[in-house]
Amino acid sequence: MCEQEAKQLFSAMVSELNKAEQIALCGHVMPDGDCLGAMLALGLALRQMGKKVVFYSPDPVPELYAFLPCADEIHVELEQQCQFDLFVSVDCSVPDRLGHFQVLLGRAGRVAVLDHHTGSVPFGNTYLNLPVCAATGEIVYDLLRWLPVLVDEDIATCLYVAIVTDTGSFSYDNTGSLTHLRAAELLKLGVKAAWINKRLYEEKPLVSLQVLSTVLQSLELSGCGRVAWMFMQRDTLHRLNATDEHVDGLVNYPRLIKGVELALFFREIEDGKYKVSLRSKYYLDVNKLATLFGGGGHPRAAGCVMEGNLEDVKHQLLQAALPFLKDE
């Protein structure tokens, strides 16, 4: 893309932001690093321009991201007296995913959308959705070039967190050459990347490792070696005094095994009812597989809920998975 085309791409958003004086920024439910990082970076930049900025998140900021500059200024509840002439939906292009802040869409003078997720229907006055970007933080990074803003260390830190979390530390296939170029620039601006990575990935609650230890004991591998699974009974969380957040990501462990294409995690949520997380490594479309059981998701990460005892549920899923596995 040439300079002229890039400027064109951002012009409507730039003009929308320039015009507004009081701006509300809001991310999606269950905010992640990209959502929060992109929102805070944009807000800090707009404040530099003299705008009045309010941050909203329909769900509380996970403690993991509390170190982000101004994370403590993010409102979870709506203040009735709050006034603004522009509402920006950040990392979110599905109104439902704004949670209870969806009501603000009707109350705002103007609405802008800034996102990189696919599959949404455009809404608002200005809609900029670039799925080619690995993170909304990448879009904000580019956007700031066209605003009268100095990208300081705080803004750069927010953008780095957005990018590093949504690319799996530059390992997912959404990571492009431009992703690394942007990271290079952010490091030059003073981002303490090593410290941030420790904050993000080496500050887990003890109970997370206790849950991991317990669940790993259930790890099994199919005869063919291409499917691996683990399970967790309902009382485990209670016994360990753990909550849902400590279970996040456990399904990635069976995927780590050599030769495994399909990883499954069965979690009992009620008597005879299992929430199943499905992950694949190179080729298997777990979205299609989960659809067979009324679930869905993405090609490499999906989920469904199944009823029956553990052995039946497992057997059903493994049988259904067989046609999806390539002969090797």
Added chain:
Amino acid sequence: MCEQEAKQLFSAMVSELNKAEQIALCGHVMPDGDCLGAMLALGLALRQMGKKVVFYSPDPVPELYAFLPCADEIHVELEQQCQFDLFVSVDCSVPDRLGHFQVLLGRAGRVAVLDHHTGSVPFGNTYLNLPVCAATGEIVYDLLRWLPVLVDEDIATCLYVAIVTDTGSFSYDNTGSLTHLRAAELLKLGVKAAWINKRLYEEKPLVSLQVLSTVLQSLELSGCGRVAWMFMQRDTLHRLNATDEHVDGLVNYPRLIKGVELALFFREIEDGKYKVSLRSKYYLDVNKLATLFGGGGHPRAAGCVMEGNLEDVKHQLLQAALPFLKDE
């Protein structure tokens, strides 16, 4: 550094490589991704220039790196009839770490050293050691700019593996702005980064996870929450049919815990004898701590061997660690 200075920095090495016709490349004992990636990238480039290249490694190539282009051409044994006029020590500037290939230093017409490790004494005819680089792969990347070589996908893949492994996926504090710039260029050259990351980090032997599961059950946290440890008894490996390589990196798990600065892993190697791995997160100098028990290493990763029963050994280490921990 300006272009002229950069050219100057590499000029002796460039001239050494240009002059030679038959070149032996050799890495260090227990080769890692940087050692192998840098060596293979340089060798492939030299072959493009019409040179005859032989690859040596004092220890076998770990299966993890078998996917590297030409990894199967790396010799572990010395062929007596082998002739060469230049020997290049890659990622290694301590002759001892060339293992049994150290003898080649005396048999080569010329010797060159290409490395990024600190603390060595220069040897050979041309010595290029740049500790400012995160990986020897970064030095080879820069070096290739001054050689009549087209960096193809194979060479780029080797360089990417060198860089991604020695920077902990761009997370360690050796990762600089230039590291990301080089990665950006390598991705542009066709490196399949996502696939490589899966090969490197998601193809573990099942037994590694079984060892992890067993050892995690021993996880404990000190009263102050700043020290965490795990241990492994001698029969565990035998019982799980595991080997040393399956234990690598386990000490990183206690370090993942929030608030933990010092992580310890006690591994029984003989009756009443423990090999202790020490890791720290932000500030504690584990090299100094390990030195108190006759060991050593780096400020964030060190080791020592201690005698006694597990409780005594643990108590001694924890007592010694106290003065190293900051009051919080």
